[in-house]
Amino acid sequence: MVATLEVRNLQTHFFTRAGVVKAVDGVSFTVGRGKVMGLVGESGSGKTVTGFSIIGLVDAPGRVVGGEILFHGQNLARLSEEEMRQLRGNRIAMIFQDPMMTLNPVLRIDTQMIETVLAHTKVSQEEARQRCRDALGMVGIPSPEERLKSYPHQFSGGMRQRVAIAIALLHRPELIIADEPTTALDVTIQGQILAEVQKLATNTGTSLIWITHDLSVVAGLADDIAVMYAGRVVEDGPVSEVLDKPLHPYTHGLIGSVPSRNKRGEPLRQIPGMTPSLLKLPPGCAFRSRCDRATPECATPIELMELIPGRHARCIHPHLEEQVAA
Amino acid sequence: MSAAMEQIQGHAPAAERPIIELIGISKRFEKRLDFIGKLAQKLGAPVREEIVHAVDNVNLSIRKGEVVGLVGESGCGKSTLGRVVAGIMPPSDGEVLWRGRNIGSLQGAEAREAKLRAQMIFQDPYASLNPRMKVQDIVGEAPLVHGMTTRGGFESYVDEQLRRAGLDPTLKKRYPHQFSGGQRQRIGIARALAVQPEFLVCDESVAALDVSIQAQILNLFMKLRADLDLTYLFISHDLGVVEHLSDRVVIMYLGRVVEQAPSEEIFARANHPYTVSLLSSVPRIEARKRAFATVKGEIPSPLNPPPGCHFHPRCPHAFDRCRVEVPALKEIAPGHLSACHLNG
Numbered sequence: 001m002v003a004t005l006e007v008r009n010l011q012t013h014f015f016t017r018a019g020v021v022k023a024v025d026g027v028s029f030t031v032g033r034g035k036v037m038g039l040v041g042e043s044g045s046g047k048t049v050t051g052f053s054i055i056g057l058v059d060a061p062g063r064v065v066g067g068e069i070l071f072h073g074q075n076l077a078r079l080s081e082e083e084m085r086q087l088r089g090n091r092i093a094m095i096f097q098d099p100m101m102t103l104n105p106v107l108r109i110d111t112q113m114i115e116t117v118l119a120h121t122k123v124s125q126e127e128a129r130q131r132c133r134d135a136l137g138m139v140g141i142p143s144p145e146e147r148l149k150s151y152p153h154q155f156s157g158g159m160r161q162r163v164a165i166a167i168a169l170l171h172r173p174e175l176i177i178a179d180e181p182t183t184a185l186d187v188t189i190q191g192q193i194l195a196e197v198q199k200l201a202t203n204t205g206t207s208l209i210w211i212t213h214d215l216s217v218v219a220g221l222a223d224d225i226a227v228m229y230a231g232r233v234v235e236d237g238p239v240s241e242v243l244d245k246p247l248h249p250y251t252h253g254l255i256g257s258v259p260s261r262n263k264r265g266e267p268l269r270q271i272p273g274m275t276p277s278l279l280k281l282p283p284g285c286a287f288r289s290r291c292d293r294a295t296p297e298c299a300t301p302i303e304l305m306e307l308i309p310g311r312h313a314r315c316i317h318p319h320l321e322e323q324v325a326a
Numbered sequence: 327m328s329a330a331m332e333q334i335q336g337h338a339p340a341a342e343r344p345i346i347e348l349i350g351i352s353k354r355f356e357k358r359l360d361f362i363g364k365l366a367q368k369l370g371a372p373v374r375e376e377i378v379h380a381v382d383n384v385n386l387s388i389r390k391g392e393v394v395g396l397v398g399e400s401g402c403g404k405s406t407l408g409r410v411v412a413g414i415m416p417p418s419d420g421e422v423l424w425r426g427r428n429i430g431s432l433q434g435a436e437a438r439e440a441k442l443r444a445q446m447i448f449q450d451p452y453a454s455l456n457p458r459m460k461v462q463d464i465v466g467e468a469p470l471v472h473g474m475t476t477r478g479g480f481e482s483y484v485d486e487q488l489r490r491a492g493l494d495p496t497l498k499k500r501y502p503h504q505f506s507g508g509q510r511q512r513i514g515i516a517r518a519l520a521v522q523p524e525f526l527v528c529d530e531s532v533a534a535l536d537v538s539i540q541a542q543i544l545n546l547f548m549k550l551r552a553d554l555d556l557t558y559l560f561i562s563h564d565l566g567v568v569e570h571l572s573d574r575v576v577i578m579y580l581g582r583v584v585e586q587a588p589s590e591e592i593f594a595r596a597n598h599p600y601t602v603s604l605l606s607s608v609p610r611i612e613a614r615k616r617a618f619a620t621v622k623g624e625i626p627s628p629l630n631p632p633p634g635c636h637f638h639p640r641c642p643h644a645f646d647r648c649r650v651e652v653p654a655l656k657e658i659a660p661g662h663l664s665a666c667h668l669n670g
Contacts, residue, residue, distance in 0.1 A: 042536035043507075156624055186399035187563060188621040191607030195618040213536065216566070216609040220618060240614050257541035258611050259570035264589070267548060268541040268570070274506055275536075 002073060004175055004207040005031040005054070010067035010077075012046075012053045021278045023049040023062065025231040028304065031175070031224075034205040036198075038218030038239065041228035042254075044275055047211045050228070051177045054209070055094050056084040071175065090120040093168035097180040099160035102167060103152040109163060110148040116170050135166040139196055158189035165197070172204060179211045194221055215258060219243055227251045230276060230286035233304060237311035245323050247313035250287045285315070293317040343426065344387035345525060345557050346411060346444070351420035353381040353406050378628050380406040382581035383420070385655070390524075393551065393558040395572030395589070397565060397604075401628050403581040405529050408561045412446040412527040442472060445518035449530035451510035455502040455517075461488070462498040465516045472521060484520075490553075491516035492546055508539035515546065519554070529561045544571065565608050569593055574661075577601050580628055580636040583655060587662035597664040600637045635667065643668055 012024040024046045031037045041047040052058050054069050056076065069076040071092065076084065088094075096102055104112055113132040117123065123131075129148070136144035139162040152160060161181055168176055178197075182190040198221060201208050212218055218225055218239065226236040227248065235248040246252045255261060256269035273290040276282070285302050288294035297316060304314045308323060357376040359367060366373050381403040388394050398404045409415040410422065413429060422429045424440050432440050448454035455464055466484040469475045475483035485495035491512040502510055511531065518526060528547070532540040544567065550556055562568050568575055569589060576586040577598065585598040596602045603621040623640040626632055632639050638648040647667050655665040 042538060158624060186625065187565075187604060188399060188607045189624070190609070191618045192620045192622075194609070195620045198618060214609070215537070216611045216613075219611045220609050220613045243611060254537055255611065257538055259541075259544070259564075259566040260610060260612065262570060264570055265548075267545045270541040270545055271538040272542075274508060274539065 003030045003070075004033050004035075004072065005209075006068075006070040007050075007054065008068040008070065010050065010053055010069060011065050012049050012058055012062055013065050014062040016061055019279050022231050022281065023278060024053060026067070026304075027226075027228070027231075027233050028067075029224075029226045029233060029236055031207045031209060033174075033207055034201060035224065036201055036208040036210055036222045038222030038225040039209055039211045039228065040213065040215060040218055040225060042213055042275060044230075044278065045228040046231040046278075047213075047228050048179055051094070051179050051209060051211050055088055055092055055177055056081075057094070086120075089116060089173075090171045091173050092175045092177070093171070093173040095161075095164055095168050095176060095178040095181045097183055099157070099164040100152065102164040103160065105152050107151075108148070109150055109152065113148070113167055113170065116167055120171055131170060132166075135169050136163070138169065138200070139163075139166045140192065141166070158185050158193065161185060161193060162196070165193070169200065169204075169206075173206060175207045175209070177209045177211070180213070182217065183212070183214070190217075197221070215243065215255060216260075227254070230281060231278060232286065232314060233312075234287065234315070235311075235313040236304075237308075241311060245319070247307055247311065247318040247320070247323075248287075248315045249291045249293050249317070249319065251313075252319050253290075343390070344423075345390045345425060347387040347423040347426070348384055348407075348411065349421045349423065351381055351384045351386075351407070351410055351417045351422065352379065353403070353410055353415065354379055354418045376629055379581050379631070380628065381410065381417075384578075384581075384583050386576060386583070386586075388525075388557060388559065391551075391555060391557055392574060393560055393572045395568035395575045396559060396561045396578065397563065397568055397575060398578035399563060399604075399625055401580070401625060402578040403628075404561050404578050407578070408446070408527045408529045408559060411559055412444050413441050414446065438472070442468075442521045443523055444525040444527065445521060445523040446527045446529065447511075447514050447518050447531045449533055451507055451514055451534065452502075454514055455510060457502055460499055460501060461493075461505075461513055464502070464513060465498075465520050468517070469520045474521065487516045487520045488513075490519065490550070492542075506539075507535055508542060511535060511543055512546070515543075515550075519550070523556075525557045525559070527559045527561070530563070531560075532567060533562065533564065540567075547571070565605065566610075577604070580626065580631050582636060582665065583663075584637065584666070585662075585664045586655075587659075587664075591659070591662050595659075595662075597658055597662065597669070598637075598666050599641045599643055599668075601664075603640075635665070 008028050010024055010027045014021040014023055027050050039047045053064050058064060064077050114128045117128040117131050132148060133144045136147060141147055141162055182193050210222060222239045225239045225242050226233045229250050235242060235251045243255060246255055253271040262268050271290055276286055284299035288298040302314050302316055304312045306312050307318055355378045359375055363373050384407060396404050410417045429440050462484045465487050466480055484498055488495045488498060493512050532543050535543060560571055572589050574588050575592045577584050579600050585601045596605055607621060621640055634650045635648045635653050638644040653665040653667045655663045656669060658664050658669050
């Protein structure tokens, strides 16, 4: 079966006055049909830029400078702006952290949604309206017919995010890129949205890239996970394996520092130091200055290697000993 | 006379006496009608004064050395309550007692002293530091004004504060924008501790930080607690953080406390339906591919909260009584209080 999306060695660089920022520097991963892929990283790790690169929304001074983004075998990095436009919102959709980035505050929801439908399909106004109604119903908005006539400010934060998701769903896309869509929401509302999204992915066969900094969200939602650090994927694999037995010291440290993974009241295991500036990354492993396993060899370039079948890590001193134990 | 009273109180075991006590605290925010509004009302337009009950009749006492976690979703009044406790905001009703004395009744030097005892650490390390001030002035200004240090001892006093918060004192001549988010939060902590408080209110103090940095700051909070014998009110929406840090947890919903209990107790035997649904909504790293449990409905607007128990429109167990009568906070097990009619 052909994967919905295959990203190979993606490189997106920003050419700033201070120098070249390699925001994404050799990212590879695959998303299968109907699968949820969790793209995890801290601020500045390049997870959002990866998402923007796939859907072709990287603005100057940034540019995709290398690699392939294969969507059903078609390289998106080579498409013209017009061809990309045909895909975007139609076969690939995006959900942003702030739903007000998707919604125009001065237009009614129906205007915005119907416009989206008509942009890609030739249907009558009435049919388009029906589709919008169905989409709103699908994401759990009560009385969709009335809500269509509302303006974005008349919705609560959670409801706005549902509308944004409904818009993303209008054309039954094969791939949705969700960039921290529940970060700004309350826990109970986040739970509702995650439940809806989970249902949709199973029912419609839509593939999903879920970009987040929150390992706990990904734990319950995703099939696969890719962990990013300083513009590179440092580890990937099936979610339960990566979270239970992480290979890369960074993943290991990240999971260890989650409060619920520590004994109550005892000091949390912490990763020393902070993320390096992307402007002057040291050669070799970018994590080595914070890593307790680092040796001089870590200063040489390290590739993402398959250490265990189905699992990759960019490390020459991985946590392999724990794999045997479990 | 009062000195003698102090003497007697001083003999009481310190652990028994709460360091801070809230009695019937309410905080209302009112939007008064302006001239046009009043005119429109006279002419029969449906405008009225809007009142938000941000905090509604909250009783809470915190013992010396305790860490109390205050949990709730947006609009539940947890930050407002934190501000009242820290003395930044006066309550609309009720009393804040500091070691048994009403803060509002203190005068002059005593009032100033009491204000210093409780300090606050804010959520946003970008917005809570003055961008035009050097770090040494941010940290050192208040102690200088309050006579805790002198011009001569200023430098070494500031160095000491910065070192305690895990910052390199050689960076004290820099401005806030030259620091990362985690470092800025440390500056905020150094500033709060510089006036030698006994009580810290942390309002979502790690919410804006990355996980690896968050762990560093939480560890710092715990170390400072042990070193300086601090008492904390730790406000957060993150139940994982609260569970790890707190001795006791207080859950708020729309301005009211719905449940409070010791940490282990509340995570093992939550009683209030809201707490139960909150706990089941929290994504956990231990959980694998699963159906997310959901609470139906939205948080109602605090402008127009539902009558009776505020949670009844979303509650799976709601019955008629919940719709009319406000449930009282009752003790259901030692130290475990819950406000729910299901408890009889």
